[in-house]
Amino acid sequence: MPDPNLIRLSQSHLNLLSICPPKFQQVYLDCLGSLPAPEKQDSMQWGNRFHLLMQQRELTLPIESLLATDLELHSSLTALIQAAPELEPDPHIWREAEHCRTLSMGDFLFTVIYDLLIAKTNKATILDWKTYRQPPKSKNLALNWQTRLYLYVLGETSEYEPEQIQMTYWFVKSGSPKSMTFNYSQQQHLQTEQELTVLLADLTTWLQNYQQSQIDFPHQRDCQKTCPYHQLFSDKDRAANIDPEIPPSIAEIEEVSI
Ligand code: SF4
Numbered sequence: 001m002p003d004p005n006l007i008r009l010s011q012s013h014l015n016l017l018s019i020c021p022p023k024f025q026q027v028y029l030d031c032l033g034s035l036p037a038p039e040k041q042d043s044m045q046w047g048n049r050f051h052l053l054m055q056q057r058e059l060t061l062p063i064e065s066l067l068a069t070d071l072e073l074h075s076s077l078t079a080l081i082q083a084a085p086e087l088e089p090d091p092h093i094w095r096e097a098e099h100c101r102t103l104s105m106g107d108f109l110f111t112v113i114y115d116l117l118i119a120k121t122n123k124a125t126i127l128d129w130k131t132y133r134q135p136p137k138s139k140n141l142a143l144n145w146q147t148r149l150y151l152y153v154l155g156e157t158s159e160y161e162p163e164q165i166q167m168t169y170w171f172v173k174s175g176s177p178k179s180m181t182f183n184y185s186q187q188q189h190l191q192t193e194q195e196l197t198v199l200l201a202d203l204t205t206w207l208q209n210y211q212q213s214q215i216d217f218p219h220q221r222d223c224q225k226t227c228p229y230h231q232l233f234s235d236k237d238r239a240a241n242i243d244p245e246i247p248p249s250i251a252e253i254e255e256v257s258i
Contacts, residue, residue: 002102002109003104003109006108007108007109007207008110008111009110009111010110010112011112011145011149013028014145014196014199015145016028017199017203019220020220021202021218021219021220022218024217025206025210025216029210043132046070046131046173047131050073050076050129050131050172051098052066053066053067053073054097054129057097058089058095058097059097076172076173077172079172079176079177083170083176083177083179084177093119093120094118095116096116096117097116098113098115099114099116099117100112100114101114101153101154102153103152103157105197105200108200108203110149112149112154114127114150114154115127115128117154119158123160123164123165124154125165125166125167125168127167127169127170128150128167128169128170130171130173131172131173133173135171141169141180141182142182148188148195149192151165151188151189151192152192152193152196155189162184162185162186162188163186166182166184167181167184168180169181
């Protein structure tokens with residue numbers, strides 16, 4: 001059992017923290033996050049249904065009732081299975097949907113949930129279903145903390161060498177399904193570890209400052225010129241009454257969260 005005093009962090013936390021510390025404070029510490037727009041809520045609900053469908057399929061539970069009421073769900077599943085033969089169950093290969101792993105690092109506990117993990121003798125593949133229409137650029141997805149944390153945690157918590165691990169995203173709602181695969185290496189593993197160490201050291205300092213002296217999380221040095229919103233965060237009371245639109249770089253990051 002993980003120590004209950006550890007601070008739990010997910011890839012979503014890391015993405016927001018690394019891009020915009022003031023927004024991280026606003027959402028997670030000041031609890032001033034805003035609800036998604038209605039059209040985004042519909043999309044999120046469809047995404048949740050797709051994830052449930054894929055989980056039930058892996059557990060060999062009935063999926064007919066889910067498919068019967070949603071033609072798009074049906075066609076997306078059919079197209080995905082055609083495009084990804086590895087999704088057909090193989091009794092000789094271990095696999096699990098919604099596979100959860102945790103990893104502690106200092107005062108923090110990372111939690112990852114893989115939509116599907118396929119573990120062969122010499123190769124492990126993390127699969128992730130993305131249900132928004134427009135896939136992001138591969139370069140941005142490679143840098144996203146979901147990709148980096150998911151690969152890192154499996155490297156740290158399994159017997160696999162980094163070179164034996166890969167992660168594949170399937171974009172199931174973009175017309176015909178598209179995939180992006182990211183291989184992993186020892187060098188990437190070390191780099192991720194270094195960046196996590198720096199990020200957690202910063203977070204520790206910012207949390208102490210915030211809790212002991214009410215000092216706000218700092219802005220990044222390299223984005224203030226291009227961010228039209230950073231002034232909104234300079235006055236905490238104003239920020240409480242304003243729902244600042246999200247700078248484009250953050251919007252892109254949030255797109256790839258679950
Ligand atoms: S300048 Fe904008 S994007 Fe950058 S840290 Fe500040 S609020 Fe966030």
